[in-house]
Amino acid sequence: MAIIELRDVVKEYKTGKTVFSALRGINLRIDKGEFVSIMGPSGSGKSTMLHFLGFLDKPTSGEVLIEGEAMSKMDRDGLAFIRNKKIGYVFQSFNLAPTLSVAKNVELPLIIREMDKAEREKKVRDMLSLVHLLPKWDNVPSQLSGGEKQRVAIARALSTDPDIILADEPTGNLDSASGKDVMDFIYNLWKGHGKTVVIVTHEPVVAAYARRTVHIRDGQIEKDVSQAGRKAELHELKLKK
Amino acid sequence: MKLADSAEIALTNIMHQKLRSWLTILGIVVGVASIITLISISMGMQENVTKQTSVLGANQITITAGSQRASRMMGMGLAGGGGGPPPGAVFEEDDSETAAVTFKEADELRSLSGVSVIDARLSERKDIVYKTKNTTLSVIGTDPDAFPETLSVELENGRLLGVSDKYSAVIGYNVAHAVFDGEDDDEVDLLNNQIEIDGVAFKVVGILNESGGMAGSDNNIYVPIETAQDLFDEDEDVSELIVVVKDGYNVDTIASDLETELKSLHDLSDDEDADFSVVTATSMQSAVSSITDTLTLFLGGIASISLIVGGIGVLNTMFMSVLEQTKTIGVFKALGAKDSDIIRLFLIEAATLGFIGGLAGVGLSFFGSIVLSMFSLPSAITVELVAMGLFFSVIVGIVAGIVPARNAAQISPIEALRYE
Ligand SMILES: Nc1ncnc2c1ncn2[C@@H]1O[C@H](COP(=O)(O)OP(=O)(O)OP(=O)(O)O)[C@@H](O)[C@H]1O
Ligand SMILES: [Mg+2]
Numbered sequence: 001m002a003i004i005e006l007r008d009v010v011k012e013y014k015t016g017k018t019v020f021s022a023l024r025g026i027n028l029r030i031d032k033g034e035f036v037s038i039m040g041p042s043g044s045g046k047s048t049m050l051h052f053l054g055f056l057d058k059p060t061s062g063e064v065l066i067e068g069e070a071m072s073k074m075d076r077d078g079l080a081f082i083r084n085k086k087i088g089y090v091f092q093s094f095n096l097a098p099t100l101s102v103a104k105n106v107e108l109p110l111i112i113r114e115m116d117k118a119e120r121e122k123k124v125r126d127m128l129s130l131v132h133l134l135p136k137w138d139n140v141p142s143q144l145s146g147g148e149k150q151r152v153a154i155a156r157a158l159s160t161d162p163d164i165i166l167a168d169e170p171t172g173n174l175d176s177a178s179g180k181d182v183m184d185f186i187y188n189l190w191k192g193h194g195k196t197v198v199i200v201t202h203e204p205v206v207a208a209y210a211r212r213t214v215h216i217r218d219g220q221i222e223k224d225v226s227q228a229g230r231k232a233e234l235h236e237l238k239l240k241k
Numbered sequence: 242m243k244l245a246d247s248a249e250i251a252l253t254n255i256m257h258q259k260l261r262s263w264l265t266i267l268g269i270v271v272g273v274a275s276i277i278t279l280i281s282i283s284m285g286m287q288e289n290v291t292k293q294t295s296v297l298g299a300n301q302i303t304i305t306a307g308s309q310r311a312s313r314m315m316g317m318g319l320a321g322g323g324g325g326p327p328p329g330a331v332f333e334e335d336d337s338e339t340a341a342v343t344f345k346e347a348d349e350l351r352s353l354s355g356v357s358v359i360d361a362r363l364s365e366r367k368d369i370v371y372k373t374k375n376t377t378l379s380v381i382g383t384d385p386d387a388f389p390e391t392l393s394v395e396l397e398n399g400r401l402l403g404v405s406d407k408y409s410a411v412i413g414y415n416v417a418h419a420v421f422d423g424e425d426d427d428e429v430d431l432l433n434n435q436i437e438i439d440g441v442a443f444k445v446v447g448i449l450n451e452s453g454g455m456a457g458s459d460n461n462i463y464v465p466i467e468t469a470q471d472l473f474d475e476d477e478d479v480s481e482l483i484v485v486v487k488d489g490y491n492v493d494t495i496a497s498d499l500e501t502e503l504k505s506l507h508d509l510s511d512d513e514d515a516d517f518s519v520v521t522a523t524s525m526q527s528a529v530s531s532i533t534d535t536l537t538l539f540l541g542g543i544a545s546i547s548l549i550v551g552g553i554g555v556l557n558t559m560f561m562s563v564l565e566q567t568k569t570i571g572v573f574k575a576l577g578a579k580d581s582d583i584i585r586l587f588l589i590e591a592a593t594l595g596f597i598g599g600l601a602g603v604g605l606s607f608f609g610s611i612v613l614s615m616f617s618l619p620s621a622i623t624v625e626l627v628a629m630g631l632f633f634s635v636i637v638g639i640v641a642g643i644v645p646a647r648n649a650a651q652i653s654p655i656e657a658l659r660y661e
Binding site for chain 1: 242243246250253254256257568569571572573574575576577578579580581582651653654655656658
């Protein structure tokens with residue numbers, strides 16, 4: 001069964017009198033345990049689509065389903081519950097809470113799910129050490145570099161150990177070394193823990209981690225390519241070196 | 242989200258408030274400070290007036306001609322405070338056609354049971370000269386026999402009036418120590434010396450202790466009643482009757498007996514309004530409190546308006562604050578915060594801002610009461626007032642926070658995140 005599904009999803013933005021269709025009838029099934037990358041030119045609608053996969057926005061028309069349950073049938077608290085319990089989302093523009101420290105930002109989804117305080121702190125420590133940001137524990141986001149913010153955003157998204165990881169250009173602000181660290185970690189979560197991963201990226205190197213690449217152009221799916229088999233194997237071999 | 246966590250995050254947000262938000266909190270500060278200050282002024286006045294009227298003597302009844310005297314006197318007393326004009330001045334003149342109370346009627350009243358003595362007094366303001374200094378004071382003619390019973394103070398020096406005295410005077414504390422102060426090295430000189438009342442020489446035979454209060458004896462000069470009758474050329478009508486009630490009798494009962502009796506002497510039926518007034522310490526005090534209560538209500542009303550205006554300022558701040566934090570709200574919602582989490586976060590923030598404003602307002606009002614006391618305006622800040630001020634400011638904060646918080650909770654995370 002599809003873990004998330006988009007059915008005829010249309011998103012229109014009204015600005016003044018003009019209506020702009022950012023997504024024009026998207027149908028997409030993502031099965032549990034898939035690793036999907038989404039590619040496409042700037043402005044093609046990648047982020048918009050990922051928002052729907054993340055239950056962050058309502059489509060103008062069409063339906064979004066998670067494990068067979070329709071978004072349109074849920075109330076706001078129901079959506080909030082899905083976002084907190086099932087999804088780890090890395091925003092393209094990080095979206096860190098500006099008044100909260102790095103540690104509090106990472107802790108935030110755990111605070112929201114009312115996790116035990118001691119457990120929370122341990123988790124935050126683990127996540128920050130993973131992204132090499134322990135020394136920035138007490139800093140606020142405005143004191144961080146772009147790459148550091150990105151790493152906080154990743155740590156926050158993964159802190160809840162979500163079933164579904166959605167990442168919008170998670171390596172966009174990172175050098176190739178730390179970008180590889182992050183991707184390897186996500187790859188291992190997928191490989192070892194059966195997570196479902198969807199990553200928006202411009203970089204073929206990043207897209208190559210995925211077993212399936214969805215190409216978007218002008219708000220429509222242009223190509224949906226599975227790269228199982230040889231190519232992926234090769235890639236995996238390359239990773240191991 | 243747990244309450245403790247919400248509180249912690251709300252407090253962190255408050256620390257990041259823009260200066261502008263803090264300035265708008267001034268609305269609450271000023272509102273609370275003015276509420277507390279204004280109410281404390283009227284409470285201070287009430288306290289003061291109660292103190293003033295307590296010199297009346299619990300077992301005494303004052304009867305004067307004319308019906309609205311008591312409240313008129315209250316008005317003067319409030320405005321004048323402790324140093325106001327002595328009561329004689331107020332009781333003295335009256336609208337001409339009101340019936341007078343006469344010495345003869347006083348004699349009739351003396352036979353009522355429960356009445357110990359009645360001092361039928363005459364009083365007028367007269368020019369007083371002592372050595373080179375002259376001034377105008379109330380001169381009160383009193384019955385030398387009744388005088389000691391009506392006095393609420395002791396003698397400081399000398400003696401009271403005797404039956405054989407004619408041009409002798411007993412003077413109030415202020416007359417000796419304030420009015421004619423500086424003319425002598427000490428009051429012993431004033432004692433046994435001559436003062437002139439309306440050009441007539443009197444010998445000061447006694448000086449009274451300080452009575453305090455507006456109805457006290459401090460600014461009066463007491464002379465024998467017969468001398469006063471000659472001096473003022475008045476031997477029928479009295480200025481006031483001071484009735485001393487016998488021990489064991491209820492003052493209010495005697496007061497109404499006196500009223501009934503005097504009405505019948507004035508040929509008035511029971512249900513007609515009296516053309517004189519009967520005042521006891523309790524009736525006086527309740528008249529006073531009804532005035533100060535109105536004052537408290539009035540001042541409190543004014544102050545409430547300023548708190549409401551302050552509240553509107555906070556409303557504005559809260560709207561701005563929520564608007565400025567729209568992006569943060571988006572972050573919280575994206576991470577799965579429920580509507581109620583967001584609302585609670587902002588309510589805590591709003592209530593805390595209100596509380597801080599209230600605290601500052603309380604501080605300001607204490608400062609205000611110090612300043613007021615420099616202008617000898619009494620004010621009494623009580624624990625209740627402080628608690629009320631804080632309570633109101635928190636309520637104002639919460640009311641101001643509820644609408645923007647609910648609005649904030651309802652927008653979609655992406656919309657909120659897009660806010661710049
Ligand atoms: N709130 C909005 N109002 C109007 N137009 C919008 C709005 N949000 C997005 N768009 C438009 O929708 C289109 C798709 O936006 P989207 O962010 O999904 O692009 P993208 O594929 O993620 O691009 P990029 O690679 O640059 O991040 C863009 O043309 C954008 O201008
Ligand atoms: Mg994008």
